[in-house]
Amino acid sequence: MATTKLLVKMVMDRWNGSISNLNKQLNTLTDEQLEKEIAPGKNRGLYLLGHLIAVHDEMLVLLGLSEKLFPELHQVFIKQADKVAAQTPTVAELREMWVQHNDFLQEKFTKMNPEAWFEKHIAVSEEEFSKEPHRNKLNIIITRTSHLQYHMGQLVLLN
Amino acid sequence: MATTKLLVKMVMDRWNGSISNLNKQLNTLTDEQLEKEIAPGKNRGLYLLGHLIAVHDEMLVLLGLSEKLFPELHQVFIKQADKVAAQTPTVAELREMWVQHNDFLQEKFTKMNPEAWFEKHIAVSEEEFSKEPHRNKLNIIITRTSHLQYHMGQLVLLN
Numbered sequence: 111m112a113t114t115k116l117l118v119k120m121v122m123d124r125w126n127g128s129i130s131n132l133n134k135q136l137n138t139l140t141d142e143q144l145e146k147e148i149a150p151g152k153n154r155g156l157y158l159l160g161h162l163i164a165v166h167d168e169m170l171v172l173l174g175l176s177e178k179l180f181p182e183l184h185q186v187f188i189k190q191a192d193k194v195a196a197q198t199p200t201v202a203e204l205r206e207m208w209v210q211h212n213d214f215l216q217e218k219f220t221k222m223n224p225e226a227w228f229e230k231h232i233a234v235s236e237e238e239f240s241k242e243p244h245r246n247k248l249n250i251i252i253t254r255t256s257h258l259q260y261h262m263g264q265l266v267l268l269n
Numbered sequence: 270m271a272t273t274k275l276l277v278k279m280v281m282d283r284w285n286g287s288i289s290n291l292n293k294q295l296n297t298l299t300d301e302q303l304e305k306e307i308a309p310g311k312n313r314g315l316y317l318l319g320h321l322i323a324v325h326d327e328m329l330v331l332l333g334l335s336e337k338l339f340p341e342l343h344q345v346f347i348k349q350a351d352k353v354a355a356q357t358p359t360v361a362e363l364r365e366m367w368v369q370h371n372d373f374l375q376e377k378f379t380k381m382n383p384e385a386w387f388e389k390h391i392a393v394s395e396e397e398f399s400k401e402p403h404r405n406k407l408n409i410i411i412t413r414t415s416h417l418q419y420h421m422g423q424l425v426l427l428n
Contacts, residue, residue, distance in 0.1 A: 113387070117276040120403050124411050149308035149426045228272070244279050252283050256418045263422035267308045 118224045118248060125251050128258045129212060132162075135265055136208070141201040148264045155268050157192035158261050159204045163211050164188045169254055172231045173247050175218045180207055227251075277383040277407060284410050287417045288371055291321075294424050295367070300360040307423045314427050316351035317420050318363045322370050323347045328413055331390045332406050334377045339366055386410075 136144075136159070144155035153161075164183040170176045178184075186195040199207070227248035230239040239245055295303075295318070303314035312320075323342040329335045337343075345354040358366070386407040389398040398404055 113273050113276070116387075116403055117272075117407075120405075120408050120411055121280075123403065124415060128415065149311075152308075152426055228275075244275055244282065246279075249279050252279055256283060256287065256414065259415045259418040260422035263419035264426070267311055267423070267426075 114228065115224045118227050121227075121248055121251050121255075122219065125255045125258075128255050128262065132258065132262055132265070133212075135262065136205065139265075139268055141205075143268045144201045146268060148267045153192045153264070155265055156198065156201050156204065157187065158265055159201070159208060160187035160198060162258065162261060163204065163207050165254065165257060166211055166215065169250060170215070170218075172233055172250055173218075174232050176214070179211055179214060183207075273387065274383045277386050280386075280407055280410050280414075281378065284414045284417075287414050287421065291417065291421055291424070292371075294421065295364065298424075298427055302427045303360045305427060307426045312351045312423070314424055315357065315360050315363065316346065317424055318360070318367060319346035319357060321417065321420060322363065322366050324413065324416060325370055325374065328409060329374070329377075331392055331409055332377075333391050335373070338370055338373060342366075 139155065144159065147154050148158070160183055163180060164187040167178040167180055167183065168188075171178060183199075186198055228243075228246045230236070230245060231247050231250050234242070234245040298314065303318065306313050307317070319342055322339060323346040326337040326339055326342065327347075330337060342358075345357055387402075387405045389395070389404060390406050390409050393401070393404040
């Protein structure tokens with residue numbers, strides 16, 4: 111049991127650290143900088159921010175914590191590539207959604223007890239889970255932290 | 270005990286997945302592409318590859334597994350920024366070092382039993398560790414996977 115709590119702390123510390131670093135990074139960037147491409151012909155900062163909110167919104171569902179807060183982002187920031195949608199939220203709107211989403215996640219996460227992280231997530235069946243117990247909720251945090259870091263490495267190029 | 274093994278698998282799966290994705294990415298890039306900057310005025314692919322090898326070399330020491338395999342990389346790829354060193358290894362040489370380093374890590378990791386991952390790493394004292402047991406060897410893998418993903422998000426820009 112002590113190990114369970116310890117491991118959850120290790121994984122959640124890295125998640126929280128990644129979110130915190132991304133927040134710091136967003137604070138150093140102006141809206142104009144976030145409207146620029148991270149490299150010539152590549153995604154804009156705006157798109158990456160929308161993409162992260164949309165992916166974290168899917169995570170809420172996967173973890174069985176809630177419906178999506180911003181389901182309208184899925185089409186524009188996951189299904190479609192950057193610069194395809196005729197209209198997207200503004201950077202200012204995305205910044206607000208990002209803060210709101212993080213606050214919501216934080217509130218939900220702090221209410222979970224360590225054991226709950228080892229339950230299966232929504233996208234795996236009971237039968238699969240009995241054979242593959244690593245497909246649990248904590249593993250979703252591990253993979254989404256990886257995803258967050260990947261895009262963090264791109265957002266720093268806007269400075 | 271079952272939980273310990275499960276947690277180690279979850280963390281190591283993500284590490285191995287990140288290494289595997291980076292290997293695929295390196296295989297899609299020519300040496301010429303790796304000599305280019307990931308974005309105008311930013312680090313070159315060559316520098317990021319050398320940096321990853323140098324950081325993983327430090328990890329070997331932190332985990333108490335071995336001396337560094339390529340100590341000469343520290344100065345050029347960690348202490349110094351890109352384009353400072355008068356001479357660096359070639360991309361071809363770095364590719365070889367990368368493969369050799371991964372093979373070495375893989376061999377060392379497969380020999381570790383799950384409990385060993387919860388021992389303290391080299392940079393933490395016994396006293397600190399008694400209060401902060403999360404500063405263990407597995408945590409080093411969690412943070413280095415984050416680091417790897419961050420630079421992976423940059424290396425994909427070379428395609």
